[in-house]
Amino acid sequence: MCSLICTNSSVLQEHVQLHLFEESMAAGNSQSDWQLARKLQEEEEIQWRKEEAKREAEEFKRLQKQFGLDNSGGYKQQHIQTMQRAVSRGQMMPSEYHRRKAEMMESLALGLDDGKTKTSGLCCSSMGS
Numbered sequence: 001m002c003s004l005i006c007t008n009s010s011v012l013q014e015h016v017q018l019h020l021f022e023e024s025m026a027a028g029n030s031q032s033d034w035q036l037a038r039k040l041q042e043e044e045e046i047q048w049r050k051e052e053a054k055r056e057a058e059e060f061k062r063l064q065k066q067f068g069l070d071n072s073g074g075y076k077q078q079h080i081q082t083m084q085r086a087v088s089r090g091q092m093m094p095s096e097y098h099r100r101k102a103e104m105m106e107s108l109a110l111g112l113d114d115g116k117t118k119t120s121g122l123c124c125s126s127m128g129s
Contacts, residue, residue: 017041079104 002019006012021034064070083100086092107114 076104076108 002015004015006015017037020037061070080101083092083097087094087097103114
C-alpha cells in the first residue's frame, strides 16, 4: 500500500496505473496487459467526452428555448400573439393587424432597429446616476 495522498483524481488514477504497471512487470506479465488497460481507459474517456458533449448540447438547447432564441418564440411570436388578441377583442382591425405584421416581418428581415421594441418611460438622466 502506498502512502501518497492525491487531491486530483487524474493524478491518483495515473499513480495507481503506475503501481499496477510496476506490479505486472515484476510478476512477469506481458506488455499486452498494460496496453489493454490503456486502450480501455482511452475508450472510456472517449465515451465520457461524447456523453459530456451531448449533455452540453442539451443544456444549450434548453437555454436557447428559455431565452427565446430557438425560433419558437421571442419577440416575433409574442408580438404576433399580442396583435391577434387585440383583433379578437376588437381593439385592432384585421387590416391593421396584417399591415403591422408585414412591417414587423420586413423590419426583422432587414435587421434594422425601427425603435418599436424599445422600453418606454425610462429617463436618460436616471441612467447616469
